[in-house]
Structure formats: structure tokens, C-alpha cells
Amino acid sequence: MTQENPQQPVTVTPPPTGEGPHKPANDNEEVYFEGSPLLRAELGNASIHVLVAIILAAIPFLLKKPWPGEPRWMFPLFILMGLGVIGWPIMMVRTVRFRVSNYRIDFERGLLSKHIDTLELWHVEDIRFDQSLMDRMLNVGNITILSHDDTTPKLVMNGLPNPRPLFEALKQRVIAVKRQRGVIKMDTGGMGDMVDGGQHSG
Numbered sequence: 001m002t003q004e005n006p007q008q009p010v011t012v013t014p015p016p017t018g019e020g021p022h023k024p025a026n027d028n029e030e031v032y033f034e035g036s037p038l039l040r041a042e043l044g045n046a047s048i049h050v051l052v053a054i055i056l057a058a059i060p061f062l063l064k065k066p067w068p069g070e071p072r073w074m075f076p077l078f079i080l081m082g083l084g085v086i087g088w089p090i091m092m093v094r095t096v097r098f099r100v101s102n103y104r105i106d107f108e109r110g111l112l113s114k115h116i117d118t119l120e121l122w123h124v125e126d127i128r129f130d131q132s133l134m135d136r137m138l139n140v141g142n143i144t145i146l147s148h149d150d151t152t153p154k155l156v157m158n159g160l161p162n163p164r165p166l167f168e169a170l171k172q173r174v175i176a177v178k179r180q181r182g183v184i185k186m187d188t189g190g191m192g193d194m195v196d197g198g199q200h201s202g
Contacts, residue, residue, distance in 0.1 A: 037159025
């Protein structure tokens with residue numbers, strides 16, 4: 001009896017030609033990506049925050065005379081506000097974390113308290129890749145996941161490093177896990193129906 005060759009370890013790069021894009025998923029969970037969005041993907045937003053911070057910090061110096069009744073703590077208050085504005089985008093990206101594996105995507109968010117949503121890949125209906133010219137120069141991008149999951153129908157993973165190989169790997173794995181579970185997408189008159197276990201809805 002012939003034995004099927006073992007599946008090669010899955011990475012964020014598409015499988016070599018000849019393996020086929022729809023190999024069945026194995027039983028081992030392998031992590032493609034784990035981390036927070038990169039701050040360099042938010043350069044536009046961060047630039048605005050820096051500009052606002054500079055304005056706030058400069059207000060005490062631009063005032064030739066303090067307004068009547070100005071408390072002494074107003075000067076350091078503007079400085080602290082400026083620092084807070086600069087630190088805000090940094091804090092925001094650190095409160096979000098993605099964990100993408102060959103079976104599911106975990107979306108973690110929160111600063112003090114944490115909330116995690118899990119999206120199984122077999123629930124995924126469509127995957128979209130977005131990368132602007134600036135994103136290409138910085139080697140970052142966004143991947144949008146559309147699914148029929150009740151809690152996470154749309155998941156946007158922004159600021160991902162080296163996103164294209166991850167996008168290609170996710171596309172292939174979605175098909176693989178759907179076939180493993182016997183879930184096939186049927187196109188009937190422009191409407192996509194999910195057929196489970198090969199049984200057509202009557």
C-alpha cells in the first residue's frame with residue numbers, strides 16, 4: 001500500500017509549483033503571523049498627531065503675556081498634552097494584536113482589559129488585499145477578511161509587515177480547510193450558498 005507524502009510545513013509563502021494550491025490541511029496548527037500593526041503604516045495619522053503636539057507645546061512660548069488668572073501648572077499641562085497626543089497612535093497600535101494560523105485568526109484588543117475574537121478560516125467568504133504606493137515603499141499592507149461568522153463578519157488587519165505572502169497563504173488555506181470540512185461554495189444564480197458535507201439544500 002502506497003503512503004502519501006507528508007505535507008510540507010506551511011509558511012507565509014505560497015507552496016512551490018507542483019504541490020497544488022488545495023492540499024488538505026494537516027492537524028498541526030502553524031502560526032503564519034503574530035504581532036501588532038506596525039506604526040509606520042500609520043505615518044499619515046502619526047504626522048497629524050505630531051503637528052498637533054507641536055502646536056500644543058508651542059502655545060505657552062507664543063503667548064507673550066499670560067492671560068489673567070493663569071495658574072502656574074498651565075505651562076507643563078500643554079507640554080504633557082503634546083506628549084500625550086504623540087503617544088496616542090503608538091498606544092493604539094499596541095492595544096491590537098493579531099495571531100494568524102493555518103486554521104484560525106485571533107483578534108486581540110484592549111489596553112488594561114483584553115478581548116479576543118476568534119475567526120475560523122472555514123467561515124471565511126472572501127479575502128481582500130490593499131496596499132497603497134506608500135505602503136509598498138514601507139512594505140506594509142492591509143488584509144480584509146469577510147466571513148459568515150456571527151461575531152466577526154468583517155475583520156480588517158491593517159499595518160501588516162510583508163503582507164502579500166500572508167495574503168496568498170491565507171487564500172490557499174481557506175480553500176484547504178473548507179475542503180477538509182466538506183464545505184463547498186456553490187454559485188446559484190449569483191447567490192453564494194454554502195453546502196456542508198456535500199449535501200445540497202433542497
